[in-house]
Amino acid sequence: MPTVLITGANRGLGLEFARQYGRSGWRVIATSRSPAKADALRALGGDVAVYGLDVADFDAVRRLGRELAGDSIDVMIANAGISGPGEMTPEAVDAEAWGETFRVNSMAPLALAGALLAPVARSEQRKMVAITSRLGSMGANSDGGLYAYRSSKAALNAVWRSYALDHPEIIAAALHPGWVRTDMGGDQALLGAEESVAGLRRVIAGLSQADTGRFYNYDGSPIPW
Numbered sequence: 001m002p003t004v005l006i007t008g009a010n011r012g013l014g015l016e017f018a019r020q021y022g023r024s025g026w027r028v029i030a031t032s033r034s035p036a037k038a039d040a041l042r043a044l045g046g047d048v049a050v051y052g053l054d055v056a057d058f059d060a061v062r063r064l065g066r067e068l069a070g071d072s073i074d075v076m077i078a079n080a081g082i083s084g085p086g087e088m089t090p091e092a093v094d095a096e097a098w099g100e101t102f103r104v105n106s107m108a109p110l111a112l113a114g115a116l117l118a119p120v121a122r123s124e125q126r127k128m129v130a131i132t133s134r135l136g137s138m139g140a141n142s143d144g145g146l147y148a149y150r151s152s153k154a155a156l157n158a159v160w161r162s163y164a165l166d167h168p169e170i171i172a173a174a175l176h177p178g179w180v181r182t183d184m185g186g187d188q189a190l191l192g193a194e195e196s197v198a199g200l201r202r203v204i205a206g207l208s209q210a211d212t213g214r215f216y217n218y219d220g221s222p223i224p225w
């Protein structure tokens with residue numbers, strides 16, 4: 001059976017990824033920064049192993065990479081993310097909060113990719129997915145605002161594209177989940193997590209070498225950078 005690794009898997013989209021892959025018979029390596037509190041994750045049936053990981057701790061990311069060095073990971077999903085300082089204005093730039101947003105959303109996925117390259121590259125499917133956002137697209141930005149979050153996801157998109165070009169031995173795609181009802185997306189969001197993740201899983205299953213370095217919506221349509 002194939003193996004998937006998901007970061008930030010204790011709630012929201014990450015938990016739903018773990019649930020759906022687990023139900024489909026995949027081996028799931030689910031990471032959470034507070035595994036002791038990841039009750040919903042531990043309650044999932046199937047072959048789900050929970051690992052503690054704060055993705056902003058790059059030493060811990062490298063340690064996980066060493067622990068899994070001999071493993072085989074078909075699909076790695078860099079899902080953990082934060083909204084950052086949503087209310088930040090140009091008159092009150094919050095360098096610390098913006099920096100943390102970059103650390104979690106833009107830098108951590110690259111650290112994870114570096115740490116897990118060997119187990120992904122030796123797997124059958126060889127896929128690395130970054131859960132980014134349409135809000136990181138320049139071409140699709142018609143609303144303004146959300147400076148920290150938008151720029152952190154735009155940076156992630158640039159990072160993922162470069163990583164894909166540097167590593168033709170894997171397939172690296174940036175995927176937008178839609179606007180989803182999670183703690184981050186809020187109650188007014190258009191999609192349930194089940195529908196979003198079902199779509200994302202279809203897109204991931206269909207990824208081929210021609211898709212590496214590309215940016216897709218959860219329904220498979222391309223999104224402009």
Ligand SMILES: NC(=O)c1ccc[n+]([C@@H]2O[C@H](COP(=O)([O-])OP(=O)(O)OC[C@H]3O[C@@H](n4cnc5c(N)ncnc54)[C@H](OP(=O)(O)O)[C@@H]3O)[C@@H](O)[C@H]2O)c1
Pocket residue numbers: 007008009010011012013014032033034053054055056078079080081082104131132133134176177178179180181182183184185186189
């Ligand atoms: N929901 C949407 O509408 C939407 C739209 C576009 C993109 N996205 C992206 O989708 C991904 C998942 O979002 P979501 O809606 O599921 O958000 P969520 O419900 O807020 O869940 C975020 C997850 O990320 C984890 N996380 C945050 N910082 C972390 C860190 N330093 N180390 C480890 N885990 C960390 C959280 O863990 P804790 O429980 O420990 O905080 C939680 O498991 C994010 O990358 C987000 O930017 C979401």
